[in-house]
Amino acid sequence: MHILLITDSYPPEIRSAAHLMLELAEELRDRGHKVAVATTWPRYNLDEEMSSKEFPEICEENGIRVLRIKTLPHHGVAYWFRGLAELLMPLQFWRKLRQHQMTQVDAVVVYAPPLPLALLGVKLKKQGVRFILNVQDIFPKNAIDLGILVNPVLIRFFQWMERSVYCNADVVTLHSEGNHALVSRNLPEELPKFQILHNWVDIDHHINGKNRVDFREKYGIGEKRVALFAGVLGPAQYLELLLRVAEELQDENELIFLIVGDGTEKKKLMKFARQRKLRNVMFQPFVSREHYPDLLGASDIGIVCLSPLNKTPVVPGKLQGYMAAGLPVVTFLNRESDGHQIVKHAEAGLSAPSDDQKACTSALRDLLKQKDLTSLGLRGQAYARQHFSKASCVSQLESLLVSSGP
Secondary structure, eight states: OEEEEEOSOOTTSOSHHHHHHHHHHHHHHHTTOEEEEEEEOSOSSOOTTGGGOOOOSEEEETTEEEEEEOOOOOSSSOHHHHHHHHHHHHHHHHHHHHHTTOOOOSEEEEEESSGGGHHHHHHHHTTTOEEEEEESSOTTHHHHHTTSOOOHHHHHHHHHHHHHHHHHOSEEEESSHHHHHHHHHHOGGGGGGEEEOOOOBOHHHHHHOOOOOOHHHHHTOTTOEEEEEEEEOSGGGOHHHHHHHHHHTTTOTTEEEEEEEEOTTHHHHHHHHHHTTOTTEEEEOOOOTTTHHHHHHTOSEEEEEOOTTOOSOOOOHHHHHHHHTTOOEEEEEOTTOTHHHHHHHHTOEEEEETTOHHHHHHHHHHHHHOSOHHHHHHHHHHHHHHHSBHHHHHHHHHHHHHOSOO
């Protein structure tokens, strides 16, 4: 099959979404499919080497045709401008896809958010292309919950768009049981097309991909225990909670909180840490996918954090990454998140609701008291291999691509 992947994030950008789509593209290529990717121009979440690199608009990367499209800035800008940029994306993408003759495909997989990109799937479906919509965040509900989207006219507009693209897709994949239940309640008439497809993780990359970068030496950490958060530093991640937990745990002299990444909240978080004189917190820039396994290998605990304002069952992709690397986890998540059940069933660590700072502090303190963190990590890794392996998840997606029904 000739398969087109549409996403706003792809390497060299460093986000779980970018890694997910790269792994999908490579796996489909390895299975004999002709794969093309349409994505935005790389300008966010880059490591130091890539931030100054020039990229061609279209090129072949390891047997995958990649089209990078310049769009309006859509990160680190006012929310109204980001909304405008995302609304214009389908027009900009379509023009470039036609220019480079990339619309003649058998199937398209659209990664959402941003939701407007799904309109490209609707358009291609009218040409006879099979349209799979891979939904990661339930938009606009998550933006409404976080107070980002408040205008009632815009809310109704995006709710109409959500319903429209869900109804027009051949299949809509959701990454957890809770997300499946949520959209099924809202659109019961479309229930047959809603499918649970867990986010996959390349376990072999996390285990065998180490390049012997000594991050403990690089960051001057020494032998201290490292509690790692790696990823986007935005309002949804609610990392002020993590800093407040760090403040409570300053008596743990051999513990350091390592926050690796970038985002709109980074300056605010660094200011908070300075004002509170948090000597047990360290900020570092993004680490490339190539060196990410080394970063995880240098850490003792992986931290996942989400705002309690979010009322959807979202499971952050970094949770699967930590588990794949054999890293015990502590999760501070909104009560609705399916991540709590994953941690519990995997016996990979501890979780607490992110609206209860005391419970979050206690969970991390209790985890630190565990005598055998390695066993927790190995149980998480075994669970990830069983439920989130790239091979099994992509096999499920591949079957949806070639099927003639929902």
